[in-house]
Amino acid sequence: MDDTATAAARDAADPLASFRDRFAFPDPDLVYLDGNSLGRLPHATVARATDVVTRAWGERLIRSWNEDWWEAPLRVGDALAPLLGAGPGEVAIADSTSVNLFKLVVAALRARSGRRRILTDDLNFPSDLYVLAGAADLVGDGRHVEVVPSPDGVHGPVDAIIDRLDDDVALVTLSLVTFKSGYLYDLEAVTAAAHAAGALVLWDLSHAAGAVPIDLEGAGADLAVGCTYKYLNGGPGSPAFLYVRRRLHGQLQNPITGWWGHTRPFDFSPGYAATDGIRRFLTGTAPIISTLLIEPAVAIVAEAGIEAIRAKSVAQTEQLIGRWERDLAPLGFSLNTPRPAARRGSHVSLGHPDGLGIDLALINDHNVLPDFRPPDNLRFGLAPLTTRYADIDAAVDALIDIVTTGRHRDYEGARPAVT
Numbered sequence: 001m002d003d004t005a006t007a008a009a010r011d012a013a014d015p016l017a018s019f020r021d022r023f024a025f026p027d028p029d030l031v032y033l034d035g036n037s038l039g040r041l042p043h044a045t046v047a048r049a050t051d052v053v054t055r056a057w058g059e060r061l062i063r064s065w066n067e068d069w070w071e072a073p074l075r076v077g078d079a080l081a082p083l084l085g086a087g088p089g090e091v092a093i094a095d096s097t098s099v100n101l102f103k104l105v106v107a108a109l110r111a112r113s114g115r116r117r118i119l120t121d122d123l124n125f126p127s128d129l130y131v132l133a134g135a136a137d138l139v140g141d142g143r144h145v146e147v148v149p150s151p152d153g154v155h156g157p158v159d160a161i162i163d164r165l166d167d168d169v170a171l172v173t174l175s176l177v178t179f180k181s182g183y184l185y186d187l188e189a190v191t192a193a194a195h196a197a198g199a200l201v202l203w204d205l206s207h208a209a210g211a212v213p214i215d216l217e218g219a220g221a222d223l224a225v226g227c228t229y230k231y232l233n234g235g236p237g238s239p240a241f242l243y244v245r246r247r248l249h250g251q252l253q254n255p256i257t258g259w260w261g262h263t264r265p266f267d268f269s270p271g272y273a274a275t276d277g278i279r280r281f282l283t284g285t286a287p288i289i290s291t292l293l294i295e296p297a298v299a300i301v302a303e304a305g306i307e308a309i310r311a312k313s314v315a316q317t318e319q320l321i322g323r324w325e326r327d328l329a330p331l332g333f334s335l336n337t338p339r340p341a342a343r344r345g346s347h348v349s350l351g352h353p354d355g356l357g358i359d360l361a362l363i364n365d366h367n368v369l370p371d372f373r374p375p376d377n378l379r380f381g382l383a384p385l386t387t388r389y390a391d392i393d394a395a396v397d398a399l400i401d402i403v404t405t406g407r408h409r410d411y412e413g414a415r416p417a418v419t
């Protein structure tokens with residue numbers, strides 16, 4: 001069988017194929033490989049948006065707070081919890097990933113007050129590194145961040161992180177799946193090593209949630225944050241989630257002490273008193289419309305099942321890497337993602353010295369939409385609920401065409417604002 005026939009057969013046999021019908025495909029010819037950045041729009045979200053805006057807001061007005069809205073950040077958190085391996089009352093929807101990270105890092109540093117160091121790696125999302133530095137600076141008293149370098153820009157520096165663990169480390173914080181290379185850490189092993197040294201562990205699950213099975217409770221992880229707009233299809237700027245292990249609820253204090261974390265917010269008393277449970281990590285009024293729009297998408301992911309999603313993701317990343325090996329490596333593309341499936345998430349990065357030009361040629365000349373991360377990474381996000389095997393072949397065929405015809409040179413010097 002040639003590539004086209006093989007992909008068609010795999011799409012026909014795909015147990016998740018029918019889930020594509022749950023999403024909008026206004027341009028059926030678009031090969032969208034950016035679900036790791038902004039997931040596609042579910043039809044159910046359109047219906048929910050209409051209901052929230054016209055009925056709940058338009059008709060019910062302020063009554064909706066008691067009818068539905070007040071509990072929404074925790075209710076949607078509970079719906080998401082099984083996908084993270086968390087229990088009820090351990091996950092809340094709030095703020096952005098960066099803000100949640102700040103809140104939990106400051107709380108963790110204060111809870112480990114005799115310890116000065118935060119360990120992370122240079123594969124972590126830059127905003128996370130900025131937030132860590134800001135939190136360390138705010139807590140002060142010699143707190144500082146140690147950014148452990150990856151050996152090759154692709155794999156996490158696991159051994160080097162473990163080597164640096166001692167009784168001065170307050171917190172280890174990493175992205176479970178790294179944003180550029182897609183390296184997947186061993187959640188359980190790293191958590192266990194950090195705990196053995198008495199440190200807390202915080203995972204950024206942005207590129208993992210909805211794409212890989214996660215067992216926060218099984219691993220004994222302390223804290224986590226993550227986006228909902230990637231593989232959880234919550235929509236642009238949808239609020240993030242935060243997870244705090246139940247037994248830490250009473251030990252950690254939210255540093256941004258707003259009324260949504262107060263024990264009696266409607267007393268409007270002048271003094272702050274933190275409420276119990278995960279609600280104490282809320283701060284101000286939830287962005288209700290976008291919080292509620294996460295719910296239908298999370299239901300679809302849960303219905304499909306994270307194990308089935310992971311199985312298709314592994315098959316699709318294997319397909320892309322197999323075609324890289326055969327067709328793209330000879331054309332000067334490097335594989336910037338781990339080779340073993342067990343050590344990668346659901347996106348594949350391919351490097352090429354003319355990466356940005358190739359990215360723009362894919363978008364403008366081939367209707368293929370990946371994204372680009374400097375200096376030379378083309379990132380292909382494979383979202384198993386919506387990506388077909390045929391899409392992967394189409395993207396690779398387009399890459400071959402661009403590089404062999406030199407069409408990417410048309411885009412030399414272009415610098416779009418968002419890549």
Ligand SMILES: Cc1ncc(COP(=O)(O)O)c(C=O)c1O
Pocket residue numbers: 096097098099125127128175179204206207227240
């Ligand atoms: C791994 C990771 N962490 C954090 C963020 C930042 O999220 P936010 O903009 O919600 O703060 C992103 C955004 O893409 C991300 O990929």
